Amino acid sequence: MVTEIAKTENNYQAAFRAVRASSPTVPWLELVRGSAMERFEQLGFPAVHNEEWKYTNLAPLAKQEFVPATRPAGVVIDAERFVFPETATAHLVVVNGFFSEELSVKTGLENVIAIDLLSAVADARYNKVARSYLARNAGYHNNGLSALNTAFLQSGVFLWIPRNVKVETPIQVTFLADAGRADSAAFPRLLVVAEENSSATLIENFVSTHDQQYFTNAVAEIVIKDGARLEHYRMQRESSKAFHTSITSAELGRNSSYDTTSINLGGRLSRHDISVVLDHEGAECWVDGLYLAGSDQHTDTHSVIDHQQPHCNSHQLYKGILDGNARAVFNGKIFVREGAQKTDAMQTNKNLLLSPQARVDTKPQLEIYADDVKCAHGAAVGQLDQEELFYLQARGINPELGRSLLTYGFAEEVIEKIKIDSIRAQLDEVVLRQLNTQLE
Amino acid sequence: MLEIRNLHAAINGNEILKGINLTVKKGEIHAIMGPNGSGKSTLAKVLAGHPQYEVTAGEVIYEGKNLLELAPDERAREGVFMAFQYPIEIPGVSNAQFLRLAYNEKRKHLGEEELDPLEFKDLLKERAKVVEMDASFMTRSVNEGFSGGEKKRNEILQMAVLEPKLAVLDETDSGLDIDALRVVAGGVNQLLTPDNAIIVVTHYQRLLNYIVPDYVHVLAGGRIAREGGKELALELESKGYDWITNPNVAGSANLNAAS
Numbered sequence: 001m002v003t004e005i006a007k008t009e010n011n012y013q014a015a016f017r018a019v020r021a022s023s024p025t026v027p028w029l030e031l032v033r034g035s036a037m038e039r040f041e042q043l044g045f046p047a048v049h050n051e052e053w054k055y056t057n058l059a060p061l062a063k064q065e066f067v068p069a070t071r072p073a074g075v076v077i078d079a080e081r082f083v084f085p086e087t088a089t090a091h092l093v094v095v096n097g098f099f100s101e102e103l104s105v106k107t108g109l110e111n112v113i114a115i116d117l118l119s120a121v122a123d124a125r126y127n128k129v130a131r132s133y134l135a136r137n138a139g140y141h142n143n144g145l146s147a148l149n150t151a152f153l154q155s156g157v158f159l160w161i162p163r164n165v166k167v168e169t170p171i172q173v174t175f176l177a178d179a180g181r182a183d184s185a186a187f188p189r190l191l192v193v194a195e196e197n198s199s200a201t202l203i204e205n206f207v208s209t210h211d212q213q214y215f216t217n218a219v220a221e222i223v224i225k226d227g228a229r230l231e232h233y234r235m236q237r238e239s240s241k242a243f244h245t246s247i248t249s250a251e252l253g254r255n256s257s258y259d260t261t262s263i264n265l266g267g268r269l270s271r272h273d274i275s276v277v278l279d280h281e282g283a284e285c286w287v288d289g290l291y292l293a294g295s296d297q298h299t300d301t302h303s304v305i306d307h308q309q310p311h312c313n314s315h316q317l318y319k320g321i322l323d324g325n326a327r328a329v330f331n332g333k334i335f336v337r338e339g340a341q342k343t344d345a346m347q348t349n350k351n352l353l354l355s356p357q358a359r360v361d362t363k364p365q366l367e368i369y370a371d372d373v374k375c376a377h378g379a380a381v382g383q384l385d386q387e388e389l390f391y392l393q394a395r396g397i398n399p400e401l402g403r404s405l406l407t408y409g410f411a412e413e414v415i416e417k418i419k420i421d422s423i424r425a426q427l428d429e430v431v432l433r434q435l436n437t438q439l440e
Numbered sequence: 441m442l443e444i445r446n447l448h449a450a451i452n453g454n455e456i457l458k459g460i461n462l463t464v465k466k467g468e469i470h471a472i473m474g475p476n477g478s479g480k481s482t483l484a485k486v487l488a489g490h491p492q493y494e495v496t497a498g499e500v501i502y503e504g505k506n507l508l509e510l511a512p513d514e515r516a517r518e519g520v521f522m523a524f525q526y527p528i529e530i531p532g533v534s535n536a537q538f539l540r541l542a543y544n545e546k547r548k549h550l551g552e553e554e555l556d557p558l559e560f561k562d563l564l565k566e567r568a569k570v571v572e573m574d575a576s577f578m579t580r581s582v583n584e585g586f587s588g589g590e591k592k593r594n595e596i597l598q599m600a601v602l603e604p605k606l607a608v609l610d611e612t613d614s615g616l617d618i619d620a621l622r623v624v625a626g627g628v629n630q631l632l633t634p635d636n637a638i639i640v641v642t643h644y645q646r647l648l649n650y651i652v653p654d655y656v657h658v659l660a661g662g663r664i665a666r667e668g669g670k671e672l673a674l675e676l677e678s679k680g681y682d683w684i685t686n687p688n689v690a691g692s693a694n695l696n697a698a699s
């Protein structure tokens with residue numbers, strides 16, 4: 001096993017050297033990439049003896065010889081079908097990790113900088129901001145996956161919302177896995193900087209054009225400055241054979257607000273690490289999510305909400321629906337650091353098991369080092385309620401339809417919060433797929 | 441319409457119904473009364489097909505069919521309706537969605553066209569008038585956060601939408617305030633036709649002032665201990681149950697209905 005992992009690393013090393021030789025980025029980034037590659041060589045993929053990876057075994061991913069994708073040359077892709085209508089004038093498309101100017105539409109984004117991350121690092125107008133925040137929150141020193149993503153950082157999206165700008169149109173970033181070849185690896189990267197008192201809505205959409213095996217290793221860094229607001233949706237609809245690992249790290253300024261909902265649907269194995277650092281007073285966040293997994297799917301969410309300063313609120317609701325022999329992991333840590341008084345933190349994880357073979361390992365954790373705080377957390381794992389099912393049946397609804405309806409009702413607590421109609425509709429459809437009726 | 445013969449039913453191995461006989465014809469209103477724990481809700485749930493109850497003997501013929509052979513949802517689509525003593529909350533599913541699905545399931549069963557959400561909205565608005573139910577309840581999750589009385593009213597709204605042939609109303613009056621009782625009972629009366637029938641389970645005469653029964657049955661210890669006309673309810677109101685359950689011991693409180 002060890003030798004196999006080493007072999008795969010060699011695979012990435014070879015690709016790394018090839019990129020460096022053929023298309024070097026800019027000197028600053030080459031330094032970062034080089035050091036990240038070194039770090040990946042030392043760390044490798046996280047292994048199950050690591051407490052944070054106890055229930056998610058990446059050995060099948062490490063074993064596979066994925067080939068890092070290169071910048072696609074003039075490919076014709078119908079990316080439009082992945083665009084939520086609300087974002088028709090503001091969608092950015094990233095193919096196999098590489099930003100595509102041709103496939104993107106930016107007419108609704110006059111007041112916003114939305115460009116290739118590589119250009120941002122190179123361009124004198126943006127490089128100060130880009131360089132100060134890139135690889136800052138999603139550091140690569142302790143995390144092999146982040147290191148690997150950073151080592152292959154050659155493109156991605158830089159989204160800069162200037163001070164006081166309120167962006168009305170939701171902005172969508174579609175991360176597309178395209179069938180250039182099977183077994184390809186992509187390293188999508190997103191850096192969002194929302195300046196003081198700005199506000200925006202961001203939709204990340206992970207999708208694929210094919211159903212082959214591939215590997216997406218994504219990193220999103222989000223900086224929300226004082227008084228700024230960001231509403232953030234993250235849809236993960238990778239193919240059923242895909243490996244998907246992803247990191248979202250957000251830092252919140254004074255009196256800022258971050259409202260994020262992560263929907264995890266696809267992938268044979270998916271892992272999402274989300275961390276929110278509240279390191280200025282008065283910040284508030286909602287970190288919600290829904291994971292749906294069926295047979296042969298494994299989905300893992302690790303969340304860290306870090307209250308470092310007083311008077312911050314965090315709310316978390318994650319729900320999971322598991323069918324067949326699906327496996328899910330939810331691990332939610334809330335830290336309340338010394339001095340973070342008047343913290344209000346609330347965390348809930350609820351799971352619905354639709355089959356006796358499905359399993360979830362849930363672990364909400366609170367670590368509190370301040371005394372004047374309000375914190376609560378809880379986790380639940382259950383099946384469909386037989387009395388509810390009977391109630392529906394007693395009104396003429398057949399058991400199969402009843403089960404779908406109750407499952408839909410369970411998910412709705414997360415879905416109904418979503419303010420983008422077409423996302424809600426898409427989710428209702430996914431949840432109600434077996435249900436041969438439209439509800440609204 | 442309904443014939444119950446020597447019905448015995450048990451839950452978790454405890455026999456609760458010990459030989460019920462009851463015949464209900466079209467156009468009739470039957471009241472079932474009886475002490476707490478005597479098996480009234482058990483009878484209602486057995487008729488609705490609750491899976492936890494096991495029928496150990498007897499039969500139930502409904503419209504010429506063996507009712508006990510039908511699944512609960514089939515019974516409902518065939519026109520059997522039970523208003524729950526304790527209605528269930530269904531989080532995340534709106535009242536309107538739920539009612540439309542239930543309504544359409546029945547339409548499909550009858551070979552009729554399903555109604556789309558817009559068409560159904562009109563129908564629902566019409567039916568809601570029967571129980572004077574505010575439109576705001578339609579977008580809320582089924583029974584979630586409803587007060588006790590609101591849940592009961594919602595049961596009768598469902599009855600108004602589904603138009604059952606046989607409705608079993610299990611203590612629909614309990615939890616309703618005086619005005620609500622009048623409205624809901626009035627609604628039930630509006631729904632009564634010469635072709636359907638109603639069984640009301642209640643503890644109180646005041647409901648029977650509005651929904652006047654043709655027959656009153658007193659259930660005690662899992663059997664029908666007494667039957668009569670609407671006067672029987674009045675008699676119970678003044679005398680209690682002791683004279684029926686324990687006729688030899690006048691004034692005895694030694695009531696052991698479930699044994």
Ligand SMILES: Nc1ncnc2c1ncn2[C@@H]1O[C@H](COP(=O)(O)OP(=O)(O)OP(=O)(O)O)[C@@H](O)[C@H]1O
Binds near residue numbers: 452456478480482525
């Ligand atoms: N799961 C169970 N296991 C054992 N006994 C049960 C169970 N469920 C109900 N019972 C018993 O069955 C009996 C009949 O209950 P039922 O609910 O039918 O009474 P009821 O006549 O409707 O009473 P009430 O007037 O209080 O509504 C009661 O004694 C009750 O305790």
Ligand SMILES: [Mg+2]
Binds near residue numbers: 480
């Ligand atoms: Mg009862």
